[in-house]
């Protein structure tokens with residue numbers, strides 16, 4: 149088992165990472181939350197069916213009063229309706245300010261349960277118990293949110309968890325698509341922070357079909373280290389935290405345009421990263437070996453182009469609604485070099501031309 153500390157201005161908190169560490173959840177929860185009145189596990193149907201009984205029994209062994217609220221699996225649960233149902237469940241079951249919420253699942257449950265914890269009685273403690281690879285990113289840093297039909301993560305808060313308990317054993321049941329989705333964020337952390345990590349990944353990972361437990365821990369540790377360094381400096385995204393959005397401006401637009409859940413978050417981000425890499429080479433007149441990276445993405449199974457039925461205009465419209473867009477200037481994270489991200493703004497006309505050029509030339 150490894151332990152890391154996340155240092156944020158609001159609160160430092162531990163991350164416990166290991167294979168088969170779930171049995172310690174009760175002990176670690178009590179070490180960070182003194183004498184909780186009730187524990188509310190918020191989880192999705194898939195995770196509940198696979199592991200709900202196990203987590204409940206581990207907590208009950210500590211004589212804790214445990215309740216479980218189950219939401220449907222998938223992005224559609226980051227909605228007002230589900231958020232409201234969770235709050236109603238908490239009120240009907242008499243949770244109070246001394247209660248603790250456990251977000252048990254992937255990034256969807258983490259974002260939703262975190263937002264419930266941030267707003268229930270003006271904020272109660274919560275603990276992240278992630279079950280997807282992608283959650284190495286979403287569980288760290290305290291951004292919690294739900295979606296609005298007009299945009300992703302538009303209603304949210306900053307609310308740091310009290311601890312993250314990451315048992316890689318859960319990842320054994322994760323479908324390949326979800327492993328790949330999480331892997332995209334691992335690659336992102338490499339691109340914005342560490343060239344040698346990216347090179348190492350490109351050398352050693354050619355398929356995600358048989359990722360070992362050691363490799364998963366390597367990905368998660370590295371991803372958490374990069375994220376931890378950034379949020380320690382910039383908890384509320386007034387500066388370098390924005391670099392974590394590498395690949396996300398186009399990625400979010402693609403997710404929204406296709407309809408949430410039609411493409412995984414990571415696949416959309418991977419496609420967005422490819423465009424951002426191509427654009428970075430163009431703007432900074434550098435050679436990042438775009439073609440090799442694109443071929444590697446293809447080998448891994450990431451989408452390397454956008455379906456022809458999607459209009460460039462529609463993607464632009466989506467990007468204009470992005471939280472990072474100000475005065476119609478669309479903000480992109482580009483790379484001056486691998487490991488050296490910068491922010492660049494584009495007017496819609498310029499971006500339209502670049503996006504069209506990439507779709508016709510960069511994707512082939």
Ligand SMILES: NC(=O)c1ccc[n+]([C@@H]2O[C@H](COP(=O)([O-])OP(=O)(O)OC[C@H]3O[C@@H](n4cnc5c(N)ncnc54)[C@H](O)[C@@H]3O)[C@@H](O)[C@H]2O)c1
Pocket residue numbers: 192193194195198221222223226253254255256257259279280281282283285286287288289290291292301318319320321322323326329330413
């Ligand atoms: N808050 C942040 O900083 C941040 C960062 C990155 C992404 N996110 C958010 O994370 C979300 C995506 O997270 P995700 O990819 O984990 O999606 P997810 O939570 O929907 O999980 C993906 C699917 O895997 C299933 N699943 C979860 N654990 C499983 C397991 N162990 N075995 C089998 N199936 C399992 C889920 O039921 C779901 O169907 C997006 O909403 C994104 O916006 C947030």
